[in-house]
Amino acid sequence: MAGPLEQFVIKPLIPIEINGIDLSITQSSVWMGIGIIVATLLTVVCMAPKAMVPGRWQNLPEMFYDFISGMVKDNLGAEGNKYFPLVFTIFMIILMGNLLGLLPYSFTYTSHIVVTGALALMVFFLATLVGIAKHGLHFFSLFMPAGLPIAIAPLIVVIEIVSYLSRPLSLSVRLFANMVAGHTMLKVFAGFSVALGVFGVVPMIFNVALIGLELMIAFIQAYVFAILTCIYLKDAIELH
Amino acid sequence: MELEAAKAIGAGIAVIPLLGVGIGLGILFSSIITAMGRNPSVEDAVKGSGLFYFALVEAIALFALVIALLILFVL
Numbered sequence: 001m002a003g004p005l006e007q008f009v010i011k012p013l014i015p016i017e018i019n020g021i022d023l024s025i026t027q028s029s030v031w032m033g034i035g036i037i038v039a040t041l042l043t044v045v046c047m048a049p050k051a052m053v054p055g056r057w058q059n060l061p062e063m064f065y066d067f068i069s070g071m072v073k074d075n076l077g078a079e080g081n082k083y084f085p086l087v088f089t090i091f092m093i094i095l096m097g098n099l100l101g102l103l104p105y106s107f108t109y110t111s112h113i114v115v116t117g118a119l120a121l122m123v124f125f126l127a128t129l130v131g132i133a134k135h136g137l138h139f140f141s142l143f144m145p146a147g148l149p150i151a152i153a154p155l156i157v158v159i160e161i162v163s164y165l166s167r168p169l170s171l172s173v174r175l176f177a178n179m180v181a182g183h184t185m186l187k188v189f190a191g192f193s194v195a196l197g198v199f200g201v202v203p204m205i206f207n208v209a210l211i212g213l214e215l216m217i218a219f220i221q222a223y224v225f226a227i228l229t230c231i232y233l234k235d236a237i238e239l240h
Numbered sequence: 241m242e243l244e245a246a247k248a249i250g251a252g253i254a255v256i257p258l259l260g261v262g263i264g265l266g267i268l269f270s271s272i273i274t275a276m277g278r279n280p281s282v283e284d285a286v287k288g289s290g291l292f293y294f295a296l297v298e299a300i301a302l303f304a305l306v307i308a309l310l311i312l313f314v315l
Binding site: 005170173174176177178180181220221223224227 | 291292294295296298299302303305306309313
């Protein structure tokens with residue numbers, strides 16, 4: 001029987017190697033493509049009727065749009081409109097990864113730190129560059145809260161810098177660890193079902209409830225990633 | 241054999257932060273219920289930010305879990 005962590009092994013489907021660099025098409029990249037296709041279908045095809053009163057299918061992308069647009073407006077104000085496409089894309093790609101990963105025999109691409117780390121580093125560098133472009137060197141006053149007594153400034157500035165630099169780490173590890181922990185838990189309980197025979201029904205019922213919890217966590221994690229993106233951009237634009 | 245035992249003990253020690261996370265989540269949810277009980281009209285706002293902070297606190301438990309898994313399977 002496969003161990004609970006074997007589901008995260010990446011298997012190459014079409015091996016490609018150029019100059020010693022492994023560029024294989026893996027099941028992870030295939031599922032990432034499926035995620036993009038589903039998200040595109042959801043936003044383009046479902047919105048095609050453009051009805052004034054939305055039907056059931058049109059309601060779905062409109063709900064996501066309203067949700068993210070409200071979040072961006074609350075955090076960044078009217079100026080945040082230009083960041084809406086970025087936040088919406090990040091939200092959809094993470095939501096698709098989390099939700100499609102719950103299908104049996106599928107693969108959760110957000111359960112790999114390389115994917116979440118790349119997304120988090122992109123957000124981190126974007127926020128820093130936006131702040132520097134907008135405020136110039138004044139941006140570094142972000143590390144020195146206003147009204148700080150000069151005596152404890154060296155300590156606080158170091159803490160602020162460390163907390164700023166640990167943002168991409170906590171952002172990526174939060175999403176990745178949630179997905180790994182959730183899927184490992186599901187597989188451990190599935191293993192109990194196999195081992196217990198007839199009485200395996202009990203862990204199976206528990207597993208059904210866990211799938212519900214995982215659905216909620218899939219949504220919450222996408223939401224948290226999107227709102228933290230908004231908050232980091234807000235910090236860079238408004239400087240406290 | 242001794243290395244295996246040390247790994248198991250280390251992984252156990254690595255998840256001690258769950259103590260703090262449990263206390264934190266308890267305080268968080270008790271405050272949400274108190275707020276909703278005192279003023280039911282703020283339910284939506286309190287629930288929204290409550291879920292957000294739930295995810296932030298829960299992340300600490302998962303950091304500990306990742307360290308434990310690293311000790312068990314990678315180290």
